[in-house]
Amino acid sequence: MKGRIFWPALFIIGLSWILNSYYAYSKQLNEPIFLDHYIEHSVDEEGLNYLTLYYLTNINDDSHVSHVTFEGINGYPAQDDNFYDLGFYTDEVTPDLQTFTHYSLREIQIALASYDLEELLKEEDELITHEMKVFFYDGREITVPIGEIVLRKPYEFGDALGQWGSSSGDNWNILTYRAYEALTIDSITFDFADVLQDQFFVKFDSTNTATLHEETHDILANTNWRDVPGIDIRDLKFPLELQEDEYITLYTQTSPNFFGSLQSSFLFTGSTENGKPFTSNSTFNSQLPNLNQEDVDRLIHERGASK
CATH class of the missing domain: 2.60.40 (Immunoglobulin-like)
Known part of the structure; x- marks a missing residue:
């Protein structure tokens, strides 16, 4: 009698584990999802230029962004505002801003390459981009929609x-x-x-x-x-x-x-x-992104990004 109960119970437990594993796998993102950013930035010709970007990724994601590019402009992860501490070659995992059942919201600050900006300002008054290439240390690269980023020459202001x-x-x-x-x-x-x-x-x-x-x-x-x-x-x-x-x-x-x-x-x-x-x-x-689980599910559904 005990054997009749044991083997069906073991089968149910095994099947449940398989189904749960498959469900968790199905929720994994194929690639990080960058939120929509609407950023207007007047380029500082004598200082550093930063963009703060936010993205959603799998909670166990340990990948590292090496650099990004858009419209000929290169950007590198920066650790802080000190020029000599720019993390151009850092492999530290970006900390989580928020965590959800399967995902994390993360922030990355990008320092724009001064040389590229100088070349841009020679040719154009402004640059507008809606997507960005993201490169990882493991050799992957992805192209992601980013919203809209506007880089422009500084305005000349009066004091009226x-x-x-x-x-x-x-x-x-x-x-x-x-x-x-x-x-x-x-x-x-x-x-x-x-x-x-x-x-x-x-x-x-x-x-x-x-x-x-x-x-x-x-x-x-x-x-x-x-x-x-x-x-x-x-x-x-x-x-x-x-x-x-x-x-x-x-x-x-x-x-x-x-x-x-x-x-x-x-x-x-x-x-x-x-x-x-x-x-x-x-x-x-505007405020920093503050998502809830419903927002995350809606964003993933709109992007069709899960496995």
């Missing part, structure tokens, strides 16, 4: 309009600007307005005083977007007239459905009261 203060949280920014002389704003733009129109929202408010009062810190964190003061920037009518020492504020909020990376800037163009053209620019960032 300047950023006076800022505040930010998990998925919002408050940016306040001061007119240092009477001026007219003809446009306020940022690079990814069209592609992110349903995921990144901006309002313009001209009612704030010079004080970045404490209560503004809670406006976006605890308020529904429709109740945030100001006008949707897409409905704004130009030109805008500002008097000397007048202040304006931009509120931004990122949709919870956006789990990529956003680093861009608002570009103001216009002219002063005496007719002199001006350009002003200020950077902003």
Whole structure:
């Protein structure tokens, strides 16, 4: 009797182990998935230029990125901001930012090769790329969609309009600007307005005083977007007239459905009261990617990347 029970039980245990092993194998990614990045970067011609990238990979992945390339620009993993500690030849495993049932979210900081950027700036005012080649120490190379990265020559700025203060949280920014002389704003733009129109929202408010009062810190964190003061920037009518020492504020909020990376800037163009053209620019960032298991499953399903 015991033998009749033992062998069927052993068979069930073995079958269960095989099925579980197959399920775990089926969940493995064929290759890392890089999140969508929307990065606008003004090249620093005298310093180091970094891009911070995020990718999803198998939780047991011990592969190492050796370098990346896009549109003729080479980039190398960097350990920190010290030029002499750049990890061009490091084989350290990238640490996990988040872990899930089968996967890890990881961050890698890429230092762009100065020579390549110099050559770029000789030929073009800007470079736009949507994919990147990633090379690993084990000899593999993959081409991955990256979102959109814009590298450009620095703008020449005037001092008619300047950023006076800022505040930010998990998925919002408050940016306040001061007119240092009477001026007219003809446009306020940022690079990814069209592609992110349903995921990144901006309002313009001209009612704030010079004080970045404490209560503004809670406006976006605890308020529904429709109740945030100001006008949707897409409905704004130009030109805008500002008097000397007048202040304006931009509120931004990122949709919870956006789990990529956003680093861009608002570009103001216009002219002063005496007719002199001006350009002003200020950077902003969205929150770091903060995924949950549902986000991860959706991303893998969209990319069709599992075995």
